Structure formats: C-alpha cells, structure tokens
Amino acid sequence: MHRRTAVVTGASGGIGAATARRLSTEGFDVVCVARRSERIEVLAQEIGGRAVTCDLTDADQVATLAAAVGDSLDLLVNGAGGAIGLEPLEHAVADDWRQMYEINVIATLQATRALLPALEADAGGTVLNVGSTAGRIAYEGGGGYTAAKHAVAVMTETLRLELSGRPVRVCEIAPGMVRTEEFSLTRFRGDADRADAVYAGVDPLEADDVADVIAWMATRPAHVNVDLVVVKPLDQASHHKVARRPQ
Numbered sequence: 001m002h003r004r005t006a007v008v009t010g011a012s013g014g015i016g017a018a019t020a021r022r023l024s025t026e027g028f029d030v031v032c033v034a035r036r037s038e039r040i041e042v043l044a045q046e047i048g049g050r051a052v053t054c055d056l057t058d059a060d061q062v063a064t065l066a067a068a069v070g071d072s073l074d075l076l077v078n079g080a081g082g083a084i085g086l087e088p089l090e091h092a093v094a095d096d097w098r099q100m101y102e103i104n105v106i107a108t109l110q111a112t113r114a115l116l117p118a119l120e121a122d123a124g125g126t127v128l129n130v131g132s133t134a135g136r137i138a139y140e141g142g143g144g145y146t147a148a149k150h151a152v153a154v155m156t157e158t159l160r161l162e163l164s165g166r167p168v169r170v171c172e173i174a175p176g177m178v179r180t181e182e183f184s185l186t187r188f189r190g191d192a193d194r195a196d197a198v199y200a201g202v203d204p205l206e207a208d209d210v211a212d213v214i215a216w217m218a219t220r221p222a223h224v225n226v227d228l229v230v231v232k233p234l235d236q237a238s239h240h241k242v243a244r245r246p247q
C-alpha cells in the first residue's frame with residue numbers, strides 16, 4: 001500500500017512539532033523541517049520520521065530540501081512562522097517586520113514552490129498553510145504580524161486560484177490563541193511574565209488541538225478542499241474579547 005508522506009515545516013516546536021507527531025499516528029511518513037537540527041532529529045527519531053535541517057528563507061537550502069524529499073509528496077504543512085514584538089506602528093522596528101515577512105511569508109512561498117512538483121506527482125497532494133486569526137483582523141501592536149499573516153491568507157487564495165484544474169488542494173488553518181512554549185516568549189523577546197500574562201485566566205488552545213484539526217483537514221477525501229478553518233478557544237470570542245477568570 002502507498003504510504004503517504006508529509007513535510008512539516010516549523011517542526012522544531014509548537015504547532016509544527018504537534019502536527020508532525022499527529023500525522024505520524026495517522027500513518028504518514030513525516031519529514032520534519034526546521035533550522036534547529038537537534039530538536040527535529042529527536043522528534044524524527046521519536047516518530048520514525050526524517051529530519052531535514054533547513055532555513056526556508058534561504059533558496060539554496062530549500063532546493064536541498066526538495067532534493068531530499070524526492071519526486072513524490074502527499075502533504076506539505078507550512079507551519080514555520082512567528083511573531084516578533086508588539087510595538088505600535090509608530091514605534092515599529094523595520095527589521096522585525098522584515099524578519100516576520102521572511103519567516104511567515106517567504107518561507108511558505110519557497111517551500112511551496114520547491115515542493116509543488118512532488119505534490120503534483122502521482123495522485124496529487126495538499127498544501128496546508130498555518131495562518132492565524134491575525135490574518136483576518138487587525139489589532140493594536142500586531143501590525144507586522146497581522147500584515148505577514150494576511151499575506152499568508154492571500155497567498156493561499158492566490159495559489160488555489162492558480163492551481164485550479166490541477167490535483168493539489170490548498171488549505172489554510174487560522175488559529176487564535178494557542179499556548180505553545182515559544183510563540184509569546186518570542187513575541188515578547190524572552191520576557192516570560194509578559195508571555196504568561198497572555199494566557200492568564202484563559203483556557204487556550206494547545207498545539208495538539210491545532211494538530212488535530214490539521215489532521216482532519218488533510219485526511220478528507222481527495223476531492224474535498226477545506227479552504228479555511230478558523231479555530232479559537234471557547235474563551236476567545238474575538239481577538240479583543242477574551243473571557244478571563246479572576247486569578
């Protein structure tokens with residue numbers, strides 16, 4: 001029987017790592033991709049997958065990744081990304097914005113472009129982009145991240161239009177508040193108190209909750225394209241309306 005193969009980027013932690021684990025339990029051979037070799041090697045060993053170290057913002061490294069994946073692929077989960085800083089626009093740091101565009105948008109573009117021939121081989125495949133509720137709304141201080149995630153959302157729609165008639169599904173999952181070990185810590189440049197305060201009194205999503213939905217999207221019959229799933233914690237009615245229990 002054909003064993004399905006998945007590439008998961010951003011597999012060194014958070015949603016990416018949880019997705020790699022979950023897809024392996026769904027029977028996929030998983031190629032774990034990230035910059036941090038040690039983390040993905042441990043994960044690949046745990047799930048019987050493969051680790052390919054790659055900085056997706058570097059075109060040469062992405063070409064090497066594509067060669068390592070080979071000429072057939074069933075699923076690409078573009079999980080690499082992240083937020084840096086929460087400064088209002090008038091105090092925004094241009095290099096932070098550039099970096100967010102690189103890790104969220106250019107990384108997704110380059111991985112998708114390089115792996116598309118393999119995804120289109122055989123019976124076809126699926127591109128599943130991890131966007132964000134930040135790709136659908138605006139919020140104060142979120143400018144660089146919301147702009148990048150809006151770009152991911154539009155890129156997803158563009159690709160679906162451009163691939164019309166070809167056997168590649170193009171999907172986006174847009175999670176809201178997800179507690180991972182790194183997302184908020186990176187955003188607040190290592191300030192653990194500020195990072196923890198984001199989730200105070202809330203029952204947020206965990207990475208496994210998002211991985212669960214990704215697995216569902218990816219395992220629908222081949223003619224079913226789940227365009228977009230927005231998934232938030234029950235406590236988060238909207239970005240600005242979060243029900244917090246007193247601490």
Ligand code: 8X3
Binds near residue numbers: 131
């Ligand atoms: C969602 C995170 O901070 O934009 O990816 O709500 S946030």
